[in-house]
Each structure stands twice: as C-alpha cells, then as structure tokens.
Amino acid sequence: MSNAGTAAAERAVADAHRREWAFVLAATARVAGDLDVAEECVQDAYLAALDAWARDGVPHKPGAWLTATAKRKALDVLRREKVFRSKMPLLVEPAEEEAVADPDEDAVPDDRLRLVFTCCHPALAREAQVALTLRLVCGVSTGDIARAFLVPETTMAARVTRAKKKIAAARIPYRVPEAAELPERLDAVLTVIHLLYTTGHTAPSGADLVRADLVDRALHLTRMLLALMPDEPEVRGLLALLLLTDARRATRTDVKGRLLVLAEQDRSAWDRAAISEGNRLVVGAFRTGRVGRYALQAAIASLHAVAPSYAATDWPQVVRLYDELLKRWPSPVVALNRAVAVSMAHGPEAALDEVEALARDGRLAGYHYLPAIRADLLRRLGRQREAADAYRAALGLVDNDAEREFLTARLAEAINSGSGHSSEGWTTRPGAW
Amino acid sequence: MAQYAVLIYSPAPADPMEITPDYLALLERYPAQVEELGGKIVTGFALQPSTTATAIRGDLVTDGPFIEAKEVVAGFFILEAPDLDVALKIAKLNPATIDGGVEVRPLFVPPSE
Known part of the structure; x- marks a missing residue:
C-alpha cells in the first residue's frame, strides 16, 4: 500500500465525511430502523473506507460506496440480533426489501430530510435537537459539539444518548411531516440551524475555531435543506439571512480582536458574492408572497448590505420591515x-x-x-x-x-x-x- | 403499533362528578376521533377526586396526592398508535387539554433477548 494511496484515501474519506455523512446515515437509518445502530454502521463504513480506498483506489461515487457498505453492515447487525421486525420495527418501511436488494442505488434524497425532521422533532428539547442535528446530520463528534456549546463532554454525550433513547422508546417517526404540520415543523428545523449559526457567529472570530466551524455547518445545512425543499420561501429566507450576515464576518473585529459595530465596519471588505447571492434569495422569497420571519430578517440584512454607509442606509424602509417582522414574530x-x-x-x-x-x-x-x-x-x-x-x-x-x-x-x-x-x-x- | 399511557391532568380536585355537559359531549365524541386518526384505546380509567387520595413516602402516610399541584391526575388511558406523531395528534384532541393537559408516555417493554 503506497503512502500516496493512503494519503489520497485519507483525503477522500475526510471529504466524504464532511459532504456525505448525512446522506449515508439517513439511508442507513432507514434500513437499520434504529439511529444508534445506523450511526455505528456508518462509522464502521468510514473506517473500512480508509483501508479499502488506499488498497483499491477511491471509488467513482464515494457516497454510494459508503452507503452500500453501511447498509450491508446494518443488515448484518439486524440478522445477527434477529430483531429485524420484532424489536425495532419503527423505522423500517414495508418497501424496504426492494431497496436492500439493490444497495448501489442512490438513496432517496428525502432520507436526509427525514433525518433532519426527526432530529428536530418537537418532542425533543431544543438543546437536544441542536446536539442531535450536529451529531447525526453533520457527523460532528460529541466532543466537538460539547466544546462549541461550552459544556463538559460527558454532559453532551448524556444529552445525545437521552435524545436517541427517546426517539426509539417513544417512537418518534422517521419521516417528513405532512403538509398540514410542515410550517410549524420546518420552523423548528430553521430555528435549530439559526441557533447553530448564531452560536458560532457570536464568538469572537479566531478565538475559537470549533465555533467558526459551526457557522460553516449551519450554511452547509441550509444549502442542503434548500436543495431538498426548493419551494419553501423560509428556507430561502434563512439561507439569505445567513449569507448576508456572514458576508460581514471578516470585518466584525479589528486586528486586535476588538468588536466593530456595523457603522465602523469596512464595507469594501464585505463579501460581495455572498451579498449578491443573499439578495437574489431575498427577492425570490418575497416573490412567493409568503414571507416569514427569516425572509424579513434577510430583507433587513440586505438593506444594510447594499447601503453605501451606516448613515445612508434606507432606515425608514428598515423600520417598515421591522413592523412586518413584529406582526409575525412579536x-x-x-x-x-x-x-x-x-x-x-x-x-x-x-x-x-x-x-x-x-x-x-x-x-x-x-x-x-x-x-x-x-x-x-x-x-x-x-x-x-x-x-x-x-x-x-x-x-x-x-x-x-x-x-x-x-x-x-x-x-x-x-x-x-x-x-x-x-x-x-x-x-x-x-x-x- | 406502540403503546402509550396518556395521563390526564385537570385542575384539582378533578372530580369526575363535576364535569360539565359540554366536556361530557366532547368526551363522548373522543373514541370515534381516536379511531379515525388511526389509534385505539386499549383501556382507560377515570379517578375519584384527588381529595380521596392518600400518599405514602417512605413510611410517612399523608392525606392528598403524592405531589401537591394545581393540576392533578384525573385519569389515564392506554393508547395504541403507530408512532408518536399519531399519538400526539390524538392526545391534542383530548378535552382535558382545554383547562388542564395530558402527558404521553410510552409503555415500557422489557428488551427481548
């Protein structure tokens, strides 16, 4: 096994961990019928990939390879424990045999949505929703989550375990909510992502790299959500809000780490690409005629982003948008x-x-x-x-x-x-x- | 199907003889609604008012419910439902939620070997 091959495999596994974790876990959870089992199998699959990819080269579709491997491991576990239908039937769906028969098929993209909605189920406390989303959807280690939220690792581990136990014991379903419940349930998901973002954003930049990572995780999650739910104006609104806020990231503190308020920030250093993408998303969200609190906040952020200076901001329009926001979010x-x-x-x-x-x-x-x-x-x-x-x-x-x-x-x-x-x-x- | 205990909390003393005709009418409609939503009530009980309760903590016997509160357990039923979402939808329709509330708690099933 060459060193170059090993290095390439390590890079590919790290890349697949960041980009495909949610995809692999969500598909495996559907087969395993249990999040704990699924998580273990996915971890094993990533571990197996290190050896296999160094030996045989990185596969054409790393995500599909990992999914197939993790699913196979999940099925082994299920057979071994003989609990396929008796103990944990909650997540297993009737049509499952077909999907299992063809482990190379691309998983239904909805699997990731199911995973997100399960992690953000209203029967779980907000802090548990946040921890589960990071652990299961983003694949962040419990230790890193604990550091980001400034709690001891044992506390965070207990929180994650308790939440997973509740999902299994109370049979929190693994599915996307029906249309009638969707606005409320989606709002919980967006709240969790926004909380991830603000936790990372509020930390002084550079002081804590784990926290800066939260900002990127939140952006990545929102992009994934938008790809899966392109017709939801509030998902668009949240992505716009995060982009427009994050466009100012580099200018929020000076070289000494001192906080700079909006008026003091160097507007020429704002990320123009992020701002124009944010602005486009705001316009798109408003065009649907169904704006909610995220789209309204994004619209406010957009007015700041395009203003030539703090004083020359369109303040009367900002006040009007806040009036609308207060109506929806008092x-x-x-x-x-x-x-x-x-x-x-x-x-x-x-x-x-x-x-x-x-x-x-x-x-x-x-x-x-x-x-x-x-x-x-x-x-x-x-x-x-x-x-x-x-x-x-x-x-x-x-x-x-x-x-x-x-x-x-x-x-x-x-x-x-x-x-x-x-x-x-x-x-x-x-x-x- | 999973089984849940649905614990019904009402303002103390939760006397079943005091329930209003309106509440009774809602209660009568309830089993049909449960069925319609895909659940089944396995069994259920209403309790005498909390003034009839006696609590024992350690070897101390006291009059009244175990925990003093504005709301007390008024009854409970065992609900069979496919998952928590269905169970919660059913629980939300229970008339106790108007002036009290309900708690949905999965029944313990010993792990099979």
Whole structure:
C-alpha cells in the first residue's frame, strides 16, 4: 500500500465525511430502523473506507460506496440480533426489501430530510435537537459539539444518548411531516440551524475555531435543506439571512480582536458574492408572497448590505420591515432592534421612549443589549451621566470578551466627555446582524 | 403499533362528578376521533377526586396526592398508535387539554433477548 494511496484515501474519506455523512446515515437509518445502530454502521463504513480506498483506489461515487457498505453492515447487525421486525420495527418501511436488494442505488434524497425532521422533532428539547442535528446530520463528534456549546463532554454525550433513547422508546417517526404540520415543523428545523449559526457567529472570530466551524455547518445545512425543499420561501429566507450576515464576518473585529459595530465596519471588505447571492434569495422569497420571519430578517440584512454607509442606509424602509417582522414574530428582541432603526430614521429621542417601554416590560431583563442600546441613545442625546450608568448595567450582563471590551471603551468615553462633546459613534449592533 | 399511557391532568380536585355537559359531549365524541386518526384505546380509567387520595413516602402516610399541584391526575388511558406523531395528534384532541393537559408516555417493554 503506497503512502500516496493512503494519503489520497485519507483525503477522500475526510471529504466524504464532511459532504456525505448525512446522506449515508439517513439511508442507513432507514434500513437499520434504529439511529444508534445506523450511526455505528456508518462509522464502521468510514473506517473500512480508509483501508479499502488506499488498497483499491477511491471509488467513482464515494457516497454510494459508503452507503452500500453501511447498509450491508446494518443488515448484518439486524440478522445477527434477529430483531429485524420484532424489536425495532419503527423505522423500517414495508418497501424496504426492494431497496436492500439493490444497495448501489442512490438513496432517496428525502432520507436526509427525514433525518433532519426527526432530529428536530418537537418532542425533543431544543438543546437536544441542536446536539442531535450536529451529531447525526453533520457527523460532528460529541466532543466537538460539547466544546462549541461550552459544556463538559460527558454532559453532551448524556444529552445525545437521552435524545436517541427517546426517539426509539417513544417512537418518534422517521419521516417528513405532512403538509398540514410542515410550517410549524420546518420552523423548528430553521430555528435549530439559526441557533447553530448564531452560536458560532457570536464568538469572537479566531478565538475559537470549533465555533467558526459551526457557522460553516449551519450554511452547509441550509444549502442542503434548500436543495431538498426548493419551494419553501423560509428556507430561502434563512439561507439569505445567513449569507448576508456572514458576508460581514471578516470585518466584525479589528486586528486586535476588538468588536466593530456595523457603522465602523469596512464595507469594501464585505463579501460581495455572498451579498449578491443573499439578495437574489431575498427577492425570490418575497416573490412567493409568503414571507416569514427569516425572509424579513434577510430583507433587513440586505438593506444594510447594499447601503453605501451606516448613515445612508434606507432606515425608514428598515423600520417598515421591522413592523412586518413584529406582526409575525412579536418578540421583545425584535422590538429592541426596531428601536435602533427608529433612532436612525426618527432620532434617538423617539427610540428612547420605546426602549424605556421595553425595559419596563421586563422580559428582556438580563439581555445586555437592552442597557447597551439605551446607553447609546442617551449618549447621542448628550446625557452622558445616564449613559455611563447604562453602560455599567450592560457590562454587568455581558459574557463575551470582545463585547465587554467595546462597552468598557464606551463607558470610559461617556465618563470623560462629560455633557458636551459627543463623538461620532454609532449604536451597538444587537442580535445577529 | 406502540403503546402509550396518556395521563390526564385537570385542575384539582378533578372530580369526575363535576364535569360539565359540554366536556361530557366532547368526551363522548373522543373514541370515534381516536379511531379515525388511526389509534385505539386499549383501556382507560377515570379517578375519584384527588381529595380521596392518600400518599405514602417512605413510611410517612399523608392525606392528598403524592405531589401537591394545581393540576392533578384525573385519569389515564392506554393508547395504541403507530408512532408518536399519531399519538400526539390524538392526545391534542383530548378535552382535558382545554383547562388542564395530558402527558404521553410510552409503555415500557422489557428488551427481548
């Protein structure tokens, strides 16, 4: 076995792991009737590929090779345990024998959709949905998932095991929901993917590579979902939102890792290709006439992406889009983001009233962007002493180093500038955009 | 088919003699709806009000249900359904969900060797 052959096999296996894991596991799960068995067989198949591909060369269709191998292993396990129909009939479908007879056939693409919808089933807690999606759909190791979500590996392993046990014990079905349930169920899937993205995105860039990987996983998952469900405007909306947000990834921090707010970012360094793809997707989603919260957020991100500067952004249009978004998604976080847009369209005074109302509402207690935005509005109104108090309140709640540094700098500015001078600064960037 | 226990929770004390004619009408329609959705009620029971319950914890005997709560178990039934999605669809239609709620719990089947 040559070294070159081994290296090529390793590269091909790593590539197939990233691109075809979901495909291979989803098809194997349909045969195995059990996610645990399927996962083990798929892992074995990848392991077997290392040797076989180094020896015989990389096959023409690596995904099909892996699927066939994993399915064969699953059938062996089932025969050996003699549990084919008695113990775990839940995932096995009547038509299965045919598919098994021809293990080289390309798996039905819907298998991956089934897998996604099973992982994001409403009977599972959100954190379990997120962990299962990463583990089963993306093939990320439990250790890496634990590191991304800052929990001990044993905690994450227990979470994944518990969720898989529930799927088997409660018979959570392995299928794409019917049309009537689809909007609600799809929303859960999109929420999970968006959560993956924001978890990766909020981390200061470069500080944690595992977290940067989450951003790529989320983008990859959304692209896969869009390929499988091309007619769903909200899938298009989510992909647009992620692309338009991610187009700014390189400009969110300066060379020292300091957080740069939207107004400070170098717009010439934004990823133009991602922006134009995002814009096209937004237009496509709006053309369907069935826009939801992701398409609306993407439309807002799109207005930012095409604006020549922060000040020259079409703020009145941003406010109108937030009005629509609030109708579909009456969340106080959305209302807070809307207030920022109001401050740019109609001045900080008008926005401050809305932020004060949100503070009285109490649902955002503990959310550091609320005092941070309040501080910024007060600063722009020249009320530096109150601004300083609000920056202190925000600092008491923030847990991200880059954001803490930003707020500390603003606090020092507010203390030093007294009541007169107000520097040319801009509001902090709340939420994911 | 899988089997689930559907535990019915109603505002305490959940007295079956106090149920309203409206609730009773919904309850009468229920078995037909269950069947229509592809499930089957294997067996079911309503319980006397929680004021009649006696709880034992360790060797301490106390009057009332095991856990003090605003809602108490009012009854339960065993449901046969092809999968959790069907079981949940059936559970959602139970009139107890109007002022209380239900819990769907798979029955334990000892692993076969």
